[in-house]
Structure formats: C-alpha cells, structure tokens
Amino acid sequence: MFVDHIKVHGRAGRGGDGRVHFHRGKFRPKGGPDGGDGGRGGDVILRVDNSTDSLRTFFFNGRLHAENGQLGGDSNKSGRSGEDVHFKVPPGLVISRIVERFNEETGEVEEALEQVADLTEVGEEFTLCKGGKGGKGNQHYATSTHQAPREFTPGQDGEEGNYYFELRSIADTGLVGLPNAGKSTLLSRLSAAKPKIANYPFTTLQPMVGVIEFGNFRRGTMADIPGLIEGAHQNIGLGHDFLRHIQRCRILVFVVDTAGSEGRDPIADIETLRTEIKLYDPAMGKRSWVIICNKMDLPEAEEHYKQIKDRFKRVRIFPISADQGTGLDKLRKYLDDKIGEQGKW
Ligand SMILES: Nc1nc2c(ncn2[C@@H]2O[C@H](COP(=O)(O)OP(=O)(O)OP(=O)(O)O)[C@@H](O)[C@H]2O)c(=O)[nH]1
Ligand SMILES: [Mg+2]
Numbered sequence: 019m020f021v022d023h024i025k026v027h028g029r030a031g032r033g034g035d036g037r038v039h040f041h042r043g044k045f046r047p048k049g050g051p052d053g054g055d056g057g058r059g060g061d062v063i064l065r066v067d068n069s070t071d072s073l074r075t076f077f078f079n080g081r082l083h084a085e086n087g088q089l090g091g092d093s094n095k096s097g098r099s100g101e102d103v104h105f106k107v108p109p110g111l112v113i114s115r116i117v118e119r120f121n122e123e124t125g126e127v128e129e130a131l132e133q134v135a136d137l138t139e140v141g142e143e144f145t146l147c148k149g150g151k152g153g154k155g156n157q158h159y160a161t162s163t164h165q166a167p168r169e170f171t172p173g174q175d176g177e178e179g180n181y182y183f184e185l186r187s188i189a190d191t192g193l194v195g196l197p198n199a200g201k202s203t204l205l206s207r208l209s210a211a212k213p214k215i216a217n218y219p220f221t222t223l224q225p226m227v228g229v230i231e232f233g234n235f236r237r238g239t240m241a242d243i244p245g246l247i248e249g250a251h252q253n254i255g256l257g258h259d260f261l262r263h264i265q266r267c268r269i270l271v272f273v274v275d276t277a278g279s280e281g282r283d284p285i286a287d288i289e290t291l292r293t294e295i296k297l298y299d300p301a302m303g304k305r306s307w308v309i310i311c312n313k314m315d316l317p318e319a320e321e322h323y324k325q326i327k328d329r330f331k332r333v334r335i336f337p338i339s340a341d342q343g344t345g346l347d348k349l350r351k352y353l354d355d356k357i358g359e360q361g362k363w
Pocket of ligand 2: 201202203213214215221222242243244245
C-alpha cells in the first residue's frame with residue numbers, strides 16, 4: 019500500500035512534577051527539603067531515512083506519542099525523563115500543522131494548514147513535538163527564613179497537535195503525460211526502474227522515482243506518475259493526487275503519443291497538459307519543459323511530429339520511440355547537461 023498524505027496526531031511527553039519531600043535520616047529526623055525535580059517529557063522526533071518511501075507506517079499508527087517524565091524523587095534525585103520516540107520518514111516530506119481558523123466570509127471555523135517543515139536531506143532530524151520541562155522540587159525553595167517549604171512546580175505539558183504529512187517526491191525531472199503516452203516505458207529505458215507498462219490507461223497507480231545513470235558517475239532522477247487527464251487539477255482521474263510528486267522537479271518532461279492512437283490529437287494533448295499543470299500550480303507553469311514525441315515508430319507519427327514542431331517552436335522537442343529505444347541518446351545528453359550531477363548519492 020502506498021500512502022503519500024495522511025493526518026497524524028503528535029504529542030510529546032509531559033514533564034514530571036517537582037517533588038515535595040523532607041529528608042528523614044536516622045540521626046536527622048527533621049532534615050531539610052530534598053524533593054527532586056520532575057523528569058522532562060520525551061520528544062517526538064522525525065528522521066529522514068532512505069529506507070522508506072511511503073507514509074504507510076502512519077496509516078497503521080497515526081499516534082506519535084512520547085512518554086511522560088516522572089515525578090521527582092527524594093534525596094534531591096530528579097525523576098526519570100520520558101523516552102523520546104523516533105520515526106523514520108521519507109525524504110520530501112512536507113509537514114503542516116492543522117489549525118482551526120475563523121473564516122470571515124463564511125462565518126465558519128475551518129481547518130487550515132500551516133507549514134512547519136520541509137524535510138529533504140537524508141539524515142535530517144526534526145522535532146515535531148518538544149517534551150515539557152519537569153517541575154522544580156521543594157529543594158529549591160528553602161531559604162534561611164523558610165526552612166520547610168512545601169512549594170513545588172508542576173511539570174509542563176508537552177507540545178501537542180494534529181499534523182498533515184504530505185510526501186512530495188524529490189526528483190530532478192518529472193514525466194507528464196496522458197494515460198498510455200509511454201511515460202513508464204520511457205522511464206524503464208532510461209533507468210533501472212521497472213515500472214508496470216501496459217496498453218491500457220492508468221497502468222501506473224503510484225509514483226515511482228528512477229535513477230538515470232549518465233556515465234562517469236553522473237546521475238539524475240526522474241519521477242513517473244499516473245497519467246493526467248483534462249480536469250486533473252480539480253481532482254478528476256488520478257492525476258491531481260500525484261502532481262505533488264513532480265511539483266519540485268527542475269524540468270518537466272511532457273510525453274505525448276505522437277501517433278495520436280485512438281483518435282487523439284497530440285497538439286491538443288500537449289495543450290491540455292500545459293493547462294492542467296498551470297492550473298494546479300502556476301509556478302510549475304514557469305518551470306523548464308521539453309516535449310517528448312513518443313511512438314515515432316508508428317506511421318501516423320511523422321505528420322504529427324511536424325505539426326508539433328511548427329506549433330511549439332521555442333520548446334526543445336525529442337522524437338523518440340521508447341518502445342524501440344530510438345532517439346534516446348539526445349534526450350539523455352540533454353538531461354545530463356541540465357541535471358547530471360556527480361557524487362550526489
Ligand atoms: N508503438 C509504440 N508503443 C509504445 C511506445 N512506448 C510505449 N508504447 C506502448 O504504449 C502503451 C502504454 O505505455 P506505458 O509506458 O504504460 O504508458 P504510460 O504513459 O506510463 O501510461 P499510464 O501509466 O497508464 O499513464 C504500452 O502498451 C506500451 O508498450 C513506443 O515508442 N511505440
Ligand atoms: Mg505508466
């Protein structure tokens with residue numbers, strides 16, 4: 019099961035209360051105050067880890083709760099601190115706090131999101147909820163005129179809240195195309211990834227990131243997502259839910275079935291895709307983009323290819339056949355120049 023967005027509840031541990039206690043020794047029956055401090059509450063900590071690529075664990079347990087600190091002890095001993103809890107999260111996780119906000123226009127209280135973190139680097143740690151401090155024991159309240167203090171402070175509550183976790187995959191390039199355009203076939207040609215390929219729409223049901231090796235230890239990444247259809251930005255089809263996975267890509271690679279199989283018009287397809295992308299996120303409309311004219315091995319493709327070149331004069335266009343593996347060298351070279359990096363992994 020692939021989970022890429024989910025609500026969770028985070029709660030750090032409460033600090034233990036300070037203790038009120040007086041020393042009672044065999045030879046000092048009326049000893050001074052020796053109540054210790056409460057232990058601090060445990061933190062809820064997230065750590066970015068490459069071994070996980072989904073938020074599945076949080077689907078089964080969305081309660082990220084850490085242990086409370088314990089009551090202070092006697093003999094000036096502090097209470098035990100609550101254990102921190104650690105959770106592994108995939109890179110590309112955007113975390114928002116869910117807050118309630120009054121909407122002036124509708125007159126209703128609504129849930130809103132306030133982004134608190136964007137975790138991209140493997141190994142990065144983020145404290146989602148900080149544990150409460152322990153209270154002070156009565157040992158701290160003794161003065162020359164106040165020798166038997168009964169004062170203490172209670173432990174503080176740990177931070178708590180509802181959070182929205184959203185995974186936005188990190189890849190250099192993202193494939194954009196209608197269902198059946200050949201996106202997954204292209205990814206399987208360029209990388210070692212083994213996406214499912216078939217002659218029906220919506221073969222790809224979840225995003226997949228492949229690593230493209232350019233040689234000389236240079237690499238880049240490419241994300242394949244389910245096909246988009248008109249209205250995707252309004253959540254029609256599967257597209258919308260997955261557009262977030264290519265939201266950060268530096269280059270958007272538009273793949274089109276140049277043969278116009280099933281009576282499609284490739285130019286209209288490209289225009290539909292451009293519109294969907296812009297409506298989803300205007301910033302994505304300003305990203306570098308290229309057109310892959312796929313399925314050039316089919317006879318109908320040549321004529322459409324000419325028309326596409328004519329219509330999109332300023333865009334880089336690569337005629338290829340992902341199926342036959344032709345035309346890929348130029349594309350590979352282009353991607354290497356734009357995104358190829360050494361020693362990134
Ligand atoms: N003739 C020809 N067929 C191709 C080419 N590339 C892909 N196909 C075929 O087109 C069909 C769809 O390919 P996919 O790679 O699954 O397409 P997709 O864009 O990933 O489709 P979705 O995941 O459903 O959005 C498959 O039957 C492929 O074999 C090509 O260059 N030429
Ligand atoms: Mg696919």
